[in-house]
Amino acid sequence: VTVSTSRRSTGTHYTPPSLTEPIVQYTLEPLVYKGPAEGLPREQWQLKQPKEILDLNVCDMAMGSGAFLVQTCRYLAERLTEAWENEEKKHPNEVLVTPEGGFSHGSPSERLVPQDPAERIAIARRTIADRCLYGVDINPMAVEMAKLSLWLVTLDAKRPFTFLDHAFKCGDSLLGLSSFDQLENFSLHAVRDKQFAFSTMNLWRHIEEAKRKRQALEAMPSDTPEQIGAKAALYAEAEEAVAKLKAAADVLVGFELRGLSGKKYEQAREVTADHMMSCWTIGIETLRAHADEVLKGRRMLHWPMAFPEIMAGGGFDAFVGNPPFLGGRRISFRLSSDLLEYLKGWLSGPAGTTDLCVYFLLRAHTLANPKAHIGLVLSDIVSQGESRANGLEHLLANGSAIYAAVKSTNWPGQAGVKIAILHFAKPNWNGVKLLNGSTVTKINSYLEDNDFTAAPRTLQANCGLCFSGHYLMGQGFVLTRLEKDDLLNSRAANEEVIFPYIVGDDINNELAQSSGLYAINFSMRELADCETQYPECVERIRKTVKPERELVKRKANKERWWRYAEARPGLQRALVDLDRVIVQPFIAKFLLPTFVDAKSVFAHPLVVIVEPSFYVYAILQSTQGIVTAEAFVHYSRRRKSSSVRRLFGFVSFPRAL
Numbered sequence: 001v002t003v004s005t006s007r008r009s010t011g012t013h014y015t016p017p018s019l020t021e022p023i024v025q026y027t028l029e030p031l032v033y034k035g036p037a038e039g040l041p042r043e044q045w046q047l048k049q050p051k052e053i054l055d056l057n058v059c060d061m062a063m064g065s066g067a068f069l070v071q072t073c074r075y076l077a078e079r080l081t082e083a084w085e086n087e088e089k090k091h092p093n094e095v096l097v098t099p100e101g102g103f104s105h106g107s108p109s110e111r112l113v114p115q116d117p118a119e120r121i122a123i124a125r126r127t128i129a130d131r132c133l134y135g136v137d138i139n140p141m142a143v144e145m146a147k148l149s150l151w152l153v154t155l156d157a158k159r160p161f162t163f164l165d166h167a168f169k170c171g172d173s174l175l176g177l178s179s180f181d182q183l184e185n186f187s188l189h190a191v192r193d194k195q196f197a198f199s200t201m202n203l204w205r206h207i208e209e210a211k212r213k214r215q216a217l218e219a220m221p222s223d224t225p226e227q228i229g230a231k232a233a234l235y236a237e238a239e240e241a242v243a244k245l246k247a248a249a250d251v252l253v254g255f256e257l258r259g260l261s262g263k264k265y266e267q268a269r270e271v272t273a274d275h276m277m278s279c280w281t282i283g284i285e286t287l288r289a290h291a292d293e294v295l296k297g298r299r300m301l302h303w304p305m306a307f308p309e310i311m312a313g314g315g316f317d318a319f320v321g322n323p324p325f326l327g328g329r330r331i332s333f334r335l336s337s338d339l340l341e342y343l344k345g346w347l348s349g350p351a352g353t354t355d356l357c358v359y360f361l362l363r364a365h366t367l368a369n370p371k372a373h374i375g376l377v378l379s380d381i382v383s384q385g386e387s388r389a390n391g392l393e394h395l396l397a398n399g400s401a402i403y404a405a406v407k408s409t410n411w412p413g414q415a416g417v418k419i420a421i422l423h424f425a426k427p428n429w430n431g432v433k434l435l436n437g438s439t440v441t442k443i444n445s446y447l448e449d450n451d452f453t454a455a456p457r458t459l460q461a462n463c464g465l466c467f468s469g470h471y472l473m474g475q476g477f478v479l480t481r482l483e484k485d486d487l488l489n490s491r492a493a494n495e496e497v498i499f500p501y502i503v504g505d506d507i508n509n510e511l512a513q514s515s516g517l518y519a520i521n522f523s524m525r526e527l528a529d530c531e532t533q534y535p536e537c538v539e540r541i542r543k544t545v546k547p548e549r550e551l552v553k554r555k556a557n558k559e560r561w562w563r564y565a566e567a568r569p570g571l572q573r574a575l576v577d578l579d580r581v582i583v584q585p586f587i588a589k590f591l592l593p594t595f596v597d598a599k600s601v602f603a604h605p606l607v608v609i610v611e612p613s614f615y616v617y618a619i620l621q622s623t624q625g626i627v628t629a630e631a632f633v634h635y636s637r638r639r640k641s642s643s644v645r646r647l648f649g650f651v652s653f654p655r656a657l
Contacts, residue, residue, distance in 0.1 A: 014064065015322045018412045019377055019421070020071040026404050026423050027320050027375030028072070030431070031056055032079045039430045050083040050101035056132050057310050059367075060321040061173035061360060063135035066146030068320045070153050076132055077124035084113060084120070099127045126154045129162045131218055134310070136173045136301055143170045162222040163231040166214055166238070171301025174343060174359055177249050178366050180207060180304040180311070186273045188256050188345070206241050211308040213238035218309070242305040243284055247291040249302040251276045254294030257338045303367055314369035323360035325379035325417065328353040328386070337553050347390045355381050358391035365395055365426070374424040380408035382420050383447040392422075392445035401429040406436055407447040420447065459652065466609045467574070469583075469602035472519065473557060473565035476544025479518040490536045497522055497534050502596055503603040504585030513594060519601040522562055524569050530562055538562060566604065574610040575599070582609035582617060593620050619653050 030037040032053055035045035053076060060068045080099070087101045088094075094103040096113045114120050129150050137143050147168055151161045182188050184203060217234040220227055255272045279287040304311045328351065331340045343359050344351040357378045364374050381387045396402070404423035411417045433440050440449035472478070478501055479487070487494045501519035520537050522530050530538050541562050549561040557565045575581070578598040584591065586605030595612060602608050609616065 014413070015067045015377065016412055017067075017071070019322070020067050020320075023375045023377065023421060023423075024068065024071045024075050024320055027318055027373050028056075028058070028075055028079075030373055030425065031317055032076070036431045037425065037427070037429055039432065047079060047083055047086060050080055050087060050099060053080050053083055054100060054127065054131050056317045057134060058132055058318045058320060059134040059136070059316045059364075061136045061319065061364060061367075062321055062323040063137050063146050063168070064139075064142050064322070066135065066149035068322065069133050069135050069146060070149050072320060073125050073128050073133060073150065073153055076128045077121055080124045080128065081117075081120050084124075099123070122154070122156050126156065126159070126162055126222060129154045129164070130222055133164075134167045134169075134307060134316070136169050136171055136306075138170070138172045138299055140170045143168050159223050160225050160228050163217070163228050163235075165232070166217055166235045169301060169306050171299045171306070173301055174363055175298060175339065176253055176300040177302040177304055178363070180204070183245065183249050183252060183302075183304075186252055186276075187269060188252070203245060206245050207304065207308045207312065210238040210241040210305070211312055213241065214307075214309050238308075242308070244280060244287060246300075246302055246305050247284070247287045248276055248280065249305065250291035250300050251294050253300055253302075254291070254296075254298075257342050259338065259341045311367070315367050315372065317369060317372050319364040319368060319372070319374045319376065321360075322377040323357045325381075326356035327381075328355060331356055348394070349389050350386050351390065353386045354390045355379050355387045358382060358387045361391050361395070361422075365400065365424070368426055370426055372426050374422075374426075376422055378420050378422060380418040380420040382422070383407060383445065388445050392447075395424065396445055399426070401425045402433070402443040402447070403429045403431060404434040405443055405447050422447075461653070462651070464570070464574070465611050466607055467568055467571040468566070469604040469606035469608055470519075470521070470564050470568050470571075471566035471604040472601075473552070474541070474545035474548055474561075476541055476548075477519050477521070477564070479520065481516055481518070484518040487536050487540070491534070494534050494537055497530075497537055500597060500600045501603065502583065502600050502606065504606055507583060507585050507594060507596075507606070513596060521564065521567075521601050523567055523572050524563065527560075527562055571602075571608060571610070578610060578612060580612045582612050582620070583607060584609070584620075591620075593617065616653065619651060624652070 032048055033045040034048060035042075056076070058069075058072050058076075060066075060072075063069055084096055084101065087103075088096055091103055096102075097104045099113065114123060133150070135143075135146055137146065147164045150164060150168075154162050177183055177188075180203075213234045217231045217238070220231055220234075222228055222231070251272065255268065258268070260268050276287070276290070279290045310316055326334060328340075331343070344354075346359065346362055347354065355378075357376075361374075361376060361378065361382070364376070368374060379387075382391055392402070401424065402422060403425050404421075406419075406421040408418050408420055411419050433443055435443050435447065435449055442449060442451070444450060479498065484498055487498060497520055498518050499521055500514065501517040502513070503515065503517075506513050506515045520541060522534075522537075522541075527538070546561040549558050552558055554565075575598050580595050581598045581602075582593045583596050583602060584593040584607045586607065593607075593609065595617070598612070609620075
């Protein structure tokens with residue numbers, strides 16, 4: 001085992017027991033007890049019957065090594081043994097023989113539930129693992145590690161490992177079908193016209209066959225090698241029943257990733273469906289080969305085919321987990337721009353900065369049944385900005401309730417991230433609500449105890465008065481003083497495209513608020529003009545920046561390598577007649593805007609305010625300005641992080657004094 005940066009780069013972190021234990025408890029308590037959701041005091045809670053507990057299905061859609069599923073196994077097994085004891089107290093002269101709470105009828109084939117506490121908890125854990133646990137991960141190694149984790153917690157020297165292949169799947173939880181109707185319509189969108197030929201083929205028979213096989217598999221114990229072999233055979237038959245459906249679904253999602261719309265979408269949809277149907281008619285080998293060609297190496301997870309018995313029953317009873325965190329703009333760079341555009345289709349509002357964990361939250365909500373509960377570790381950005389509007393606000397507006405939450409806390413380990421912990425109930429919640437450990441009457445989408453729900457609107461009068469700084473995407477644009485002097489000595493005209501380079505650290509930490517660095521900025525100039533007027537500068541960028549840009553996924557950044565990734569043309573126009581501007585770093589311990597030279601390159605993340613008067617500066621530093629900004633600030637590692645809108649958009653600037 002070696003230390004790797006891959007988990008950090010993809011926003012994934014191992015979850016310690018200090019998180020898994022309380023999250024699993026608070027998520028599953030309303031499902032195993034009657035009373036928490038109804039608001040009854042704990043002493044009046046009633047544990048449900050064994051069969052009701054064994055009928056639960058709990059999923060972690062980014063399971064990693066299985067930490068949450070292991071804790072779920074432990075928790076449910078403990079409640080199951082308690083439920084057995086309750087049943088035995090009701091039938092004092094009878095012998096418990098089935099995990100569902102059935103008692104002996106004197107049959108020789110009956111197998112008693114053991115009386116020894118250690119044996120009893122071992123049997124309970126194996127039974128829970130057989131029937132209640134489901135997991136998905138995009139990493140095949142993680143899937144195998146999760147199986148190993150469950151095998152270790154259910155280990156029994158007298159019995160083989162439990163069979164988990166049907167329940168622990170490898171695939172992208174976000175990339176695939178969430179309902180069977182999408183395949184019948186051959187579209188992930190609401191369409192007026194179904195794909196006629198495909199929708200009349202009675203595809204449900206394949207789902208029903210797979211469902212029957214899997215239900216028989218799950219009802220069978222894992223006590224002998226023969227039973228494990230029988231389970232494996234049933235699973236193979238279930239997979240064979242939906243093989244064509246999976247391949248067809250792969251083709252559909254591959255088509256959707258093309259990002260078409262309007263007439264082009266409808267025309268391409270018909271052509272794609274017809275081609276897929278031709279392959280379907282020829283046979284599974286041809287259809288599978290076509291699907292693999294469309295997939296281009298992506299790992300799909302089609303929930304109705306992966307877990308047909310669950311989805312046909314309305315969805316999962318609970319989701320727990322720690323899905324990956326990744327800022328919205330980084331999704332296209334770390335994963336793919338196609339995936340980001342596909343995910344944006346889920347949202348009703350702006351999606352540029354929506355964190356990846358929000359899409360997992362929305363996915364869990366879609367796949368959960370109407371009485372489900374959800375408990376997740378998310379980035380604390382979930383209660384801010386677009387992430388809040390597209391995630392929490394959307395779910396609360398659609399009838400869900402947050403019944404327990406921690407707004408922001410440090411990750412209990414080496415990862416330097418801030419997290420939020422959320423517990424959702426899809427049905428009505430009349431029980432106690434906990435926010436940051438305290439009882440409250442309500443929890444809104446800001447994870448606060450008040451009636452404030454709607455996002456504040458940017459004041460129209462403030463539009464165009466502030467901007468984000470330039471996003472260079474290439475360290476080759478940055479010059480030392482010596483490098484700047486060399487370029488100016490080579491050609492005096494180069495001074496037209498070389499400017500002081502100001503970054504947030506300079507504003508926060510340097511007395512002179514300058515690091516002495518400079519940056520080449522061609523703004524929106526065409527390459528031919530730059531090569532004619534500033535050839536030395538272009539040559540430097542060609543050697544230092546272009547090779548980096550050839551590796552990025554975004555087409556515009558790759559082709560226009562001499563320009564900044566975000567050149568901010570609106571900011572450039574606003575700076576033309578200014579001598580100075582007001583800047584504020586996105587991340588700082590205090591909100592202290594300051595004046596700097598307007599003829600500069602401002603590194604992202606910096607807020608640049610292009611009305612540089614002492615009047616505006618005074619308002620920003622007034623109680624009104626600070627209180628408004630503080631209300632919408634994001635705390636990260638004990639520092640404040642503000643977007644342009646948070647810092648400036650909501651502050652009122654009265655003109656008549």
